[in-house]
Amino acid sequence: MPMITAFETSPDRGAGLARDMRIRWALEETGQPYDVRLVTFEEMKEPAHLKLQPFGQIPTSEDDDLSMFESGAIVFHIAERHGELFPTDKATRAKAISWMFAALNTVEPPIVERAYVRYIEAGKSWQAERLAMVDERIRTRLDQLAATLGKSEWLQAFSAADILMVHVLRRLEGSGIIDEYPVVSDYITRASERPAYKRAFEAQRDVSRKAPSA
Numbered sequence: 001m002p003m004i005t006a007f008e009t010s011p012d013r014g015a016g017l018a019r020d021m022r023i024r025w026a027l028e029e030t031g032q033p034y035d036v037r038l039v040t041f042e043e044m045k046e047p048a049h050l051k052l053q054p055f056g057q058i059p060t061s062e063d064d065d066l067s068m069f070e071s072g073a074i075v076f077h078i079a080e081r082h083g084e085l086f087p088t089d090k091a092t093r094a095k096a097i098s099w100m101f102a103a104l105n106t107v108e109p110p111i112v113e114r115a116y117v118r119y120i121e122a123g124k125s126w127q128a129e130r131l132a133m134v135d136e137r138i139r140t141r142l143d144q145l146a147a148t149l150g151k152s153e154w155l156q157a158f159s160a161a162d163i164l165m166v167h168v169l170r171r172l173e174g175s176g177i178i179d180e181y182p183v184v185s186d187y188i189t190r191a192s193e194r195p196a197y198k199r200a201f202e203a204q205r206d207v208s209r210k211a212p213s214a
């Protein structure tokens with residue numbers, strides 16, 4: 001049974017924004033039971049965890065004879081082993097893989113940078129200007145994504161690509177930017193109504209509820 005790692009006390013306070021949510025969701029979509037090892041920030045930097053995740057982060061996944069890090073790679077591995085998350089048709093599957101990389105390499109970078117500008121660069125003289133520039137880059141990507149989605153429910157048929165894309169987009173919650181794109185906002189809402197999403201979300205939120213008070 002896969003053993004994944006997650007924050008013992010997540011800074012997202014149960015909002016499901018930490019990247020173990022992607023793994024939980026993929027495992028729930030494929031009906032795979034899994035175990036979770038909760039780790040503290042300090043434990044992530046210790047040799048035992050660094051062996052699994054050289055950058056001292058979560059999530060990781062250990063299963064039988066292999067261990068993995070990088071949430072996108074773990075989701076890809078789950079999708080490869082269980083049919084529900086990849087189309088069977090070669091061309092559509094290839095496009096789903098492109099969309100997985102697009103989520104992480106094209107859409108996610110400005111969204112992660114926005115969090116950095118907001119929280120790490122708070123108070124810097126350049127913050128407001130930089131935030132406006134990063135928001136414009138995000139809007140460009142959301143315009144393009146909205147145009148692609150159009151009236152479709154998913155990027156193609158629901159796949160591992162939607163798990164990554166929706167989780168990437170959820171980092172914008174509270175920024176107001178998503179509200180400017182009803183097509184994208186509806187896409188996220190549709191995903192969060194999936195039973196597998198709900199099971200994954202509740203599981204990670206329960207961790208936060210049980211976490212020792214910080």
Ligand SMILES: N[C@@H](CCC(=O)N[C@@H](CSCc1ccc([N+](=O)[O-])cc1)C(=O)NCC(=O)O)C(=O)O
Nearest residue numbers: 011012017018019020056057058059069070071072
């Ligand atoms: N590329 C790696 C990145 C993993 C990563 O960023 N892990 C973060 C947690 S998920 C990122 C995250 C953290 C917090 C929120 N939040 O909303 O509070 C959202 C997302 C981590 O371990 N951080 C601790 C450290 O770097 O020391 C992957 O996709 O697996």
